[in-house]
Amino acid sequence: MHFSSLIAGLSLSTCIAAAVTHGSHHTHSKSNVRPGDNKETKIPGFFTGNCTEEKMTVRKEWRNLSKAEQKNFLDSVECLINSPAQSGLTATTSRFSDLQALHRAKTNTAVGDIIHDVGQFLPWHRYYMHIYETLLRDECGLTAPMPYWDEVYDADSGDMWQSAMWDAEAFGGNGTGSGLCVEDGRFSNLTLHIGPGDEDTDYCIRRSWDGADAIANANSKVLEMCNSYNTYSPWWYCVAELPHKGVHTYVGGVMADIKSSPGDPIFFMHHMYIDRVWWLWQKQDPLNRLYDISGPSVNESANAEPAGGWQNTTLHYELSSYNIMPNTTIGHVMNSQGGYLCYGYE
């Protein structure tokens, strides 16, 4: 149930080795398909389809939201927690738990359609962030910008937990006592029913901060090392293994549970950040990176190789959410300003 097995003790050199090894097994196989797009004229501005600068929303660092915007955001998350479930997924009790159950259902190693350790990891989580934002805006009155957590900024400061995001008026801080329950913040009274892992029990939001190890995975040297890769496969793997898994593991508690981690609302602050890391990388060289996708599409350790060989992730790969929102394809989420999506980051 923990992310920690792969990450523990990873150094920069083992990261490079891991990423390079992975890349050689799943060589970059960029498709030329650019749905609804014209490479030369459209990519420099990013705007395609019906997404325009006027319509685009801008996601912002938590500390750059006004107090009123922060309150609007937290109120809307609380509304999701207090709204009835609609998905029909196992053990759901609220609209918020629909999202937690969706993530867990997609982390079932017995099924081919998975979302971790595969090329669709980043596209699926981008789709998932879009679902979260859409539910908050359409069902729960969110009007403020969607916030993210600038993790590399805090890591480089030497104090991973300095953000006002962890205050009692916001998400609360570290867990306490033997249960590791978060006892302050807006979600201190939230009882989760999905998890840990595949169990369905009643439990609190747990955290167990480890600042030094979080910093070792989230700092700018690690990010620069990942960003030195200019094709998706090694780049994605590096980001997924280090800043992504590292922060999951070392926020700890619910966040360290690969299946049920979205039970801690901080999950979405983390994944908005990871999405921004991808967005920034794509923007560095849009002609080559905006539609660059590769990597395995199924867990090759848990499945028999199909007759036609392993299928790699392509732009046609279908992203789905048990009908919480309609299916789309990876091709439609590659460009955050491509029409299906219409957002950028500050």
Ligand SMILES: *[C@@H]1O[C@H](CO)[C@@H](O)[C@H](O)[C@H]1NC(C)=O
């Ligand atoms: C998937 O990628 C691997 C490694 O690049 C390649 O050997 C294999 O042929 C690809 N499979 C398909 C079905 O394209």
Ligand SMILES: *[C@@H]1O[C@H](CO)[C@@H](O)[C@H](O)[C@H]1NC(C)=O
């Ligand atoms: C949590 O519940 C306790 C006891 O009912 C109450 O005093 C406290 O204000 C609640 N906290 C929040 C954030 O709702």
Ligand SMILES: *[C@@H]1O[C@H](CO)[C@@H](O)[C@H](O)[C@H]1NC(C)=O
């Ligand atoms: C967070 O809480 C855990 C569990 O109580 C504790 O082991 C850890 O030292 C705390 N971390 C920080 C940075 O306060």
Ligand SMILES: *[C@@H]1O[C@H](CO)[C@@H](O)[C@H](O)[C@H]1NC(C)=O
């Ligand atoms: C892939 O399958 C292996 C073997 O069953 C398992 O140990 C591993 O956790 C799976 N990975 C994911 C991301 O589900």
Ligand SMILES: *[C@@H]1O[C@H](CO)[C@@H](O)[C@H](O)[C@H]1NC(C)=O
């Ligand atoms: C959505 O995608 C999933 C997974 O590929 C598939 O099983 C399902 O039938 C699709 N739903 C629709 C309405 O196309």
Ligand SMILES: *[C@@H]1O[C@H](CO)[C@@H](O)[C@H](O)[C@H]1NC(C)=O
């Ligand atoms: C653009 O069109 C797509 C597809 O019809 C729709 O899903 C999306 O909500 C629209 N986006 C905006 C910003 O109007």
Ligand SMILES: *[C@@H]1O[C@H](CO)[C@@H](O)[C@H](O)[C@H]1NC(C)=O
């Ligand atoms: C926060 O806002 C300030 C002023 O608008 C801007 O300079 C800064 O880049 C923003 N910080 C982040 C992390 O986006």
Ligand SMILES: [Cu+2]
């Ligand atoms: Cu995930």
